[in-house]
Structure formats: C-alpha cells, structure tokens
Amino acid sequence: MQARHPERVDLTDRLRQFELLLNSVTDYAIYMLDAEGYVRSWNAGGERIKGYRQEEIEGTHYSAFYLPEDVAQGIPMKNLHIAEREGRFAGEGWRLRKDGSRFRASVVIDPIWDAGELVGFAKVTRDITERYLAEQRLEKARQDLLQSQKMEAVGKLTLGLAHDFNNLLTIIINSLDVIDTRAQNEKVSEMVLTALRASERGILLSRQLLTFGRGQNLVPERVDLNRLIESGKDLYRRCAGSAVSVFFDLAPDLPMIDVDRGQFEASLLNLVSNARDAMPSGGALYLTSFHCVKANPADPEHRQREYVCVAVKDTGVGISAEQQAQVFDPFFTTKPIGRGSGLGLSQVHGFAAQSGGFAELESGLGAGTTVTLHFPLPGAFT
Ligand SMILES: Nc1ncnc2c1ncn2[C@@H]1O[C@H](COP(=O)(O)OP(=O)(O)OP(=O)(O)O)[C@@H](O)[C@H]1O
Numbered sequence: 001m002q003a004r005h006p007e008r009v010d011l012t013d014r015l016r017q018f019e020l021l022l023n024s025v026t027d028y029a030i031y032m033l034d035a036e037g038y039v040r041s042w043n044a045g046g047e048r049i050k051g052y053r054q055e056e057i058e059g060t061h062y063s064a065f066y067l068p069e070d071v072a073q074g075i076p077m078k079n080l081h082i083a084e085r086e087g088r089f090a091g092e093g094w095r096l097r098k099d100g101s102r103f104r105a106s107v108v109i110d111p112i113w114d115a116g117e118l119v120g121f122a123k124v125t126r127d128i129t130e131r132y133l134a135e136q137r138l139e140k141a142r143q144d145l146l147q148s149q150k151m152e153a154v155g156k157l158t159l160g161l162a163h164d165f166n167n168l169l170t171i172i173i174n175s176l177d178v179i180d181t182r183a184q185n186e187k188v189s190e191m192v193l194t195a196l197r198a199s200e201r202g203i204l205l206s207r208q209l210l211t212f213g214r215g216q217n218l219v220p221e222r223v224d225l226n227r228l229i230e231s232g233k234d235l236y237r238r239c240a241g242s243a244v245s246v247f248f249d250l251a252p253d254l255p256m257i258d259v260d261r262g263q264f265e266a267s268l269l270n271l272v273s274n275a276r277d278a279m280p281s282g283g284a285l286y287l288t289s290f291h292c293v294k295a296n297p298a299d300p301e302h303r304q305r306e307y308v309c310v311a312v313k314d315t316g317v318g319i320s321a322e323q324q325a326q327v328f329d330p331f332f333t334t335k336p337i338g339r340g341s342g343l344g345l346s347q348v349h350g351f352a353a354q355s356g357g358f359a360e361l362e363s364g365l366g367a368g369t370t371v372t373l374h375f376p377l378p379g380a381f382t
Pocket residue numbers: 270274275278314316317318319327328332333334335339340341342343344345346369
C-alpha cells in the first residue's frame with residue numbers, strides 16, 4: 001500500500017508554497033503591478049533576468065524596464081491599457097536591465113480583477129535574446145543565400161547573353177568589313193565606319209558583361225603576355241581607329257605570368273579606346289611590354305618585386321593632375337551620356353589589383369597619357 005502525504009497544508013502554508021513556486025521559476029520574471037503600473041511583487045526570475053533585487057524594485061514604476069524612446073512614446077501605459085481593455089497584452093521587444101544592457105523580451109500582461117474592479121496586472125517576462133539573435137542570424141544567412149543564388153542566376157544569364165551578343169557582333173563586324181572593302185561611295189564608307197565603331201563598343205560592353213557574369217572571379221592561366229598581345233593586334237588596331245597609328249614594341253623573352261585572358265583583353269581594349277577618345281584628330285598609340293623590378297605603391301613595406309608590364313601610351317589630350325585622382329573611380333567619366341560609362345579604368349585597376357599587381361597612370365594636360373599594368377612573376381611573395 002502506498003504511503004499518502006498527510007494533508008498538512010493550511011492557508012499560510014499555501015501562500016508559502018505559492019511563493020516557493022514563483023521563486024523556483026528563474027527563467028521567467030513573474031511579478032505583479034498595481035493598477036497604475038508600480039511593481040508590487042517580484043520573483044527570483046525577475047532578479048535573474050533584469051538584475052534588480054526585490055527590495056530595490058518594489059514600488060518602482062515598471063516603465064523602468066522600457067527603453068527611453070519607448071517610454072517617451074508612452075508604450076508602458078499603452079500596453080497596460082491594452083491588457084485592461086482586451087483581457088491580455090502579449091508582445092515582444094527590447095527591454096533594459098538594471099545595468100543598462102538590453103535584452104529581447106517576450107512579455108505577457110494579464111489584468112487582475114477583484115469584484116469587477118481592476119486591482120493590478122500579472123506580468124510574465126521571458127528573456128529570449130539568444131533565440132532572437134539565433135533567428136536573426138538564420139534569417140540573415142537565408143537572405144545571403146537567396147541573394148547569392150539570385151546573383152548566380154543573373155550571372156549565368158548574363159554570361160549566356162554576353163556570349164551570344166559577342167557572336168552576333170562578330171558577324172556584324174565581319175559583314176561590315178566586307179561592305180567596307182566593296183563600298184565605292186564615300187558616304188557609304190563613312191556610314192560603315194560609324195556602324196563599326198558602334199559594334200566595337202558593343203564588343204567592349206559584352207566583355208564587361210562577361211566579367212560580371214563570371215562574378216568578377218579571375219580565371220588565371222599561365223601565359224606568354226606577348227603572344228596574348230599579338231593575338232589581339234587586329235582588334236586593338238581596329239579599336240584605335242584609322243586616324244591613330246598603332247606601334248607595338250614587345251620585349252623578347254619575357255617570363256610567363258598568371259593572368260585571366262579575357263580580362264586582360266578587356267583591359268587593353270579599355271585602354272586603347274580611352275587613347276582613341278583622347279586623340280579625336282589622330283595621333284600615335286604605343287603598346288609596349290617589358291620586364292621591371294619595382295615596389296607596389298600600395299605596399300606599405302615598399303618591397304621590390306619582379307613584374308611583367310604592359311604600357312599603353314598615347315599622344316592625346318592628357319589628364320589634369322586634379323582629374324588623375326578620380327579617373328580610376330567607378331562611373332567617373334568626362335564623356336557625354338552614351339559614350340562613356342566610366343567603368344573602363346576601374347575595370348583595369350580592379351583587374352591589375354586582383355592579379356596581384358597594380359596599374360600606374362602618367363599624364364599631363366596636353367602631354368599624352370601612359371597607363372602601365374604590372375603583373376607579378378608567379379612564385380614570388382604576394
Ligand atoms: N588616355 C586618356 N587620355 C585622356 N583622358 C583619359 C584617358 N583615359 C581615361 N581618361 C579620362 O578618364 C575618364 C574615365 O575613363 P574610363 O575609361 O574609366 O571611363 P570612360 O572612358 O569615360 O567610359 P568607358 O570606358 O566606360 O567607355 C575618361 O572619361 C577620361 O576623362
């Protein structure tokens with residue numbers, strides 16, 4: 001036969017039991033407010049969560065737990081009125097501990113009625129900071145994933161379109177070339193030239209799209225830079241236009257380096273088209289390659305390093321000292337709308353830096369411009 005607990009609890013013991021119960025709940029602050037919102041009772045959970053001892057907090061208005069901006073908007077009293085009117089207030093928000101630190105609180109307020117008269121409120125608060133922050137982190141991770149999936153999809157689409165675009169433009173350019181050689185009329189030649197210019201600008205744009213589509217990730221390959229330049233000679237000559245004489249001076253026996261072919265080509269096209277625009281009535285463009293030992297100006301330790309360099313030099317209008325500081329900024333352009341996006345030199349700069357090297361600009365008003373790309377020899381320090 002089971003032993004029975006003796007019925008030994010009188011009313012005062014019940015109160016004691018109730019107090020013990022409330023104080024053994026330490027994950028919840030459970031306390032009573034009077035009808036005006038002053039704290040009238042407090043439990044161990046309240047002390048653990050909010051930091052006040054019972055004797056400190058009893059008699060204090062419960063708005064002490066709210067942030068000053070919430071108090072300024074009268075939110076503590078509004079919440080009590082909602083509880084009174086609707087029979088309960090439940091909410092979540094930031095609250096203050098005694099030491100001034102904030103915690104995320106889940107709050108329930110119930111009105112206490114006695115013979116139809118409001119005598120106070122029962123309030124239960126839970127510290128849900130950890131759960132809240134974990135949810136926020138999860139949400140952020142979800143958003144980041146979504147964003148990167150979106151970017152990947154846009155990148156793939158762009159990549160596909162850029163390739164198609166490039167192929168179509170190549171057909172257009174080849175056809176225009178044929179028309180040009182057969183044109184017997186100067187007017188027609190002029191129109192063909194305009195169409196060629198526009199198509200070449202299209203090629204340049206499609207290269208930028210390819211770069212974007214690859215997510216700016218370089219795909220470096222070990223290359224002989226001179227061979228890379230040689231293979232694009234026609235493209236560069238064409239891009240420079242017939243008014244500009246193009247000279248190549250490539251140093252023999254250059255060491256191999258690691259670069260992304262597509263981006264290298266895009267960089268040279270950007271530099272050559274800038275040079276062309278700087279020489280509206282013609283001039284000379286020098287494309288040179290050479291080996292040098294130098295320190296990257298961005299290296300605080302000024303360490304000397306071996307580089308293979310490519311310089312694009314023009315005899316154009318040059319760039320003022322003031323503008324030299326801005327030309328590498330994305331979207332900086334002095335060209336009319338539709339002629340320049342201001343992204344050319346920032347692509348050049350970004351590509352050189354991502355390849356472990358740097359781009360250098362030398363210019364003066366009326367003195368022409370030289371942009372030199374420096375690519376480090378593989379294996380040396382980075
Ligand atoms: N070789 C150069 N000679 C004179 N000015 C130049 C030269 N290269 C660049 N600039 C100046 O720097 C600006 C920025 O060049 P960048 O290549 O970044 O953009 P853009 O040529 O204006 O436009 P986009 O290259 O997108 O068509 C140009 O608008 C021009 O004022």
